Amino acid sequence: MALTTIAPTVTKNGASAATYDEILEWLKTKYRAIYGEDVYLEADSLDGQFLGVLALEFTNVGAACVQVYNSFNPKTALSDALTRNVKINGIQRALATYSTVDLLITGTPGTAIRNGVAGDASGNKWILPTLITIPSEGTITVTATAVNAGALLAQVNTVTTIVTPTRGWMSVTNPNSSSMGQDVESDSKLRQRQALSTSISSMSQTEGLRGAILDLENVTRCKTFENDENVADENGLPSHSLCVIVSGGDSQEIAQLIASKKSMGCALYGNTEVTVINSYGDAKTVSFYRPDIKQISYHVNLTSNTSYSADTADIIAESLATYTNSLDIGDKITQNKLIGVTNLYGAEQSQTYEVDSISIIVGGSTVTGDYILPFGCVAFCDASGIAIEVING
Template sequence: MADINKFGATGTTLQEFLADMRQKYLAIDGDWNIEPESPDGLQIAAWCEVLANLDEAIIQAYQSVDPNSAIGQQLDRIAEYASIRRQRATFSTSLVTFTGTPLTAIPAGTQVKHRITGTLWATDNDVVTSSAGTVSVGVTCVSSGSQGANIGTLTKIATPIGGIISVTNGVVASMGLDEETDNAFRIRRTESVARLGSNMIDNIYAELVNVNGVKKIRILENVGDAPDENGIAGHSMAIFVDGGANEDIIAAISRKKNPGCGLNYKTNIPNKISVDTRTATGQPVNITFFRPEYVSVFVRIEVLIDAVDFDESDLKKRMVDYSLKGFDETLGFSKHGFLIGEDIAAGRLYTPANYVVGGAQYVRTITVGTKSGAVDQNIIPIRFNQLGVFDAGNIEVVYV
């Protein structure tokens, strides 16, 4: 039977129950017919299955109160004690430019279509074309998850508007995420215990990581008097956030930022979002943060294959997922994917590749690049404010 002590909980397996029960029956009568197909054998099997299920249920109940082993709804309940909730699926975002007649209004929700995959993307807000007939606006994919869009792929107008003749995206899309897995949720819960801590950087990070839609965060601090090599002002922080709504991010920072440390609202770091707002107690404050610059990553994988096939689309999806959230299948691997400002090292991509390939096959080489015709590097240098973005359409699998 199940045993709970100071070292944990242990139970008896079905096979152990069967062996013990059969031994006790034969101790009564050595000629007793307890073969599996006999009436008594079937009865023994039924009893043992019930006992094994009871032990398993007891162990699961014991483990469900531990955040390191709880799953599903019970993990949600444990995290709720700290006001932390599982993140639902998020949506990919990009920036498109409309061209047409000057001063043409384009309402929020106007849809454009990916020319290859057919996914629909809706504009985030109302805009009007300039006197030159162009305007740029953010778009969000209507389908959740990691929906990619390379440069020049959002080119079909799905919602016709008089005066608008073309649309295109000049930047690669920032990928959305699937609903947070148990493993990823455990990691974020652990990071979020700093929400009530005393370190401002950890506090801000823990607050931002729980903002709906936020995917990547990087906080750089310059404790010196002069600007550093990245242009970050002295005695200040530069906060980089990928994903999430501007107003939610601003509110989160204002709740945790202490007075006296600047946020670089006067620097020339690109993609700056700066808003004058108020703290929770009504004090005026300027909140500044930055969006990362996206760098398209192309991958070439050489697979030595014998006779066993594998799902190539699954391999590409695993690569994209790894870039977003790391490898959470087991311990000892990155749990955050590639971070803002982190170089793209091809060597790290062997982990998700080998997880899919296996069998009579193995990955021979993996190289990366920023252009489709030059995927021959081992490392892509990434600047402090950049983020490498993977797309299944930019991953080539070659069989050798």
């Protein structure tokens, strides 16, 4: 059916706009009505090309109008529009945070280290506090911050390089692995948190607790598990207990929220204990769970064609690492989704190869098929550790 107008419309079903082909046909109809039916308007004519330019711009305008309409809904809004929308729920998009690591500094007592920098085995740099003075014991533990924002993993005893040599500073190491930061919160994560934020004052105390914790600064993931039975469950939760698993955030703030929102008489289960003071001035121990990190890698086999370029492997590795690091606590890594991520759908490079197989590697061991993260675990993947084997087709 011929269009009566090419202007975007808003109806009870939402906003809609005409397609490029519909607009071009409408313009041709109007043009012929003015200059005659015998006018030639195909793509190889000057007039036809001019109408094509107009149709393309009208299409872009229509798409922009629909996007503006959709930007008022958190479910369809993108980037800045979504950031503005969620403010009505009293939340905001989480900004990128920096990974931190505790460093054991050894040196001559009295040595002053100014603007010190340490490096790890992966080439990442960690900035020490502005001024450190080594005490009489000859050692001091300080917290260093990564130069770059995002999730950077430094395994135990891998931060051992003194990047800024200082007389009297002898060695550096990290007795524990780093606490990973996060990238800027994605639209999908923010939509999920916006939906949960509406549950903060709901009838379900557990959902309300989770929504409130996710709204805390630097909290990147949160899951809750309840055991209503009279015996321990398969995850090891004692009977009638609640386990709150939280990645990121301040421990004191998390513990205060749990203490104020958990059900009366409900036991708490976790690997971290924090003492808080209740409204009556009494000390109370709150337990919650800090997730363990599972190192994930992949071995990818590709068949390439003549258009394949060497940097495509780096793009694939970054795509797989980004996908893996965005997984939630206890998520399932499926072959189906991995193939979709590896194929780089929509990218120009996706036409230059075929994915033959993907192997999931956990802690150095190859997993057959899909892999489910154990209870209380989150995945971390370093793109540089992904092996991509290419066979010329």
